[in-house]
Amino acid sequence: MFEPKSDFARLGWALLVAWIVAFVLFRAMPGIDLGVTSLFYRGDSGFSVITNPLWEWLRQRLWDLEILLFVVALVCWPLSLYLRRAVLRVTRRAWGFVLGVFFFGPILIVSGFLKAHSGRARPANVDLFGGDHLFTPAGTFAHQCTRNCSFVSGEVASVTVLSLVIWLAADAIRDRLPHWGLIYLRVVAIFLSLFIVVQRIATGRHFLSDTVFAALVSLSVAWLLWGLIFGGWTGRLRAAVANLRQS
Secondary structure (H helix, E strand, C coil): CCCCCCHHHHHHHHHHHHHHHHHHHHCCCCCHHHHHHHHHCCCCCCCCCCCHHHHHHHHHHHHHHHHHHHHHHHHHHHHHHHHHHCCCCCHHHHHHHHHHHHHHHHHHCCCCCHHCCCCCCCCCHEECCCCECCCCCCCCCCCCCCCCCCCCCCCHHHHHHHHHHHHHHHHHHHCCCHHHHHHHHHHHHHHHHHHHHHHHHHCEEECCCHHHHHHHHHHHHHHHHHHHHHHCCCHHHHHHHHHHHHC
């Protein structure tokens, strides 16, 4: 069953620290974004350091896999509710978790709000890297882009969900896996996300901060939904509302 245990409180504190450190770092030193991007930019050829067909093919297949996982969850969650049992040996709560993280993270918050309204130009469109727009520090809403902007990365947000599902699934069946199998799946999960991070930066599509905050958005949404679905938050919220009504 896809319902692994986790140290919920410690994960929450770790996420909070990560948000604070990332925000302070990229706001206080915006040059980090420019410095990392410059590693992959060449004045005569632009962002062509590692834009080979194999990297692009792997990126597209990961995108297809993320869409497939979302569609499967979209079908299996209501089906499991209707049948009142697990589907594909995955509980309805787990399917709801996967569907919810995809919807509220990459789709709603990242693509629906941040990428649509941040106005941050992509690195390849910034004047420092051959474009004609101005650089915008991370977290600053500007008017350098009208749609599908740089802040934050939709693909990193999505692949973070895929990596998280792989990690949690491996943890859920760890008793049936050899030790090397568990390590292998965890390494794969980390590699997939790191690959997309490097690919998006190296091709001039995103700054480092775009990828960091994208991952934090997905992980934070996952943490909140985990508390609501598996951590008993829903019952506590209902009890709190009932107490307020009675007082």
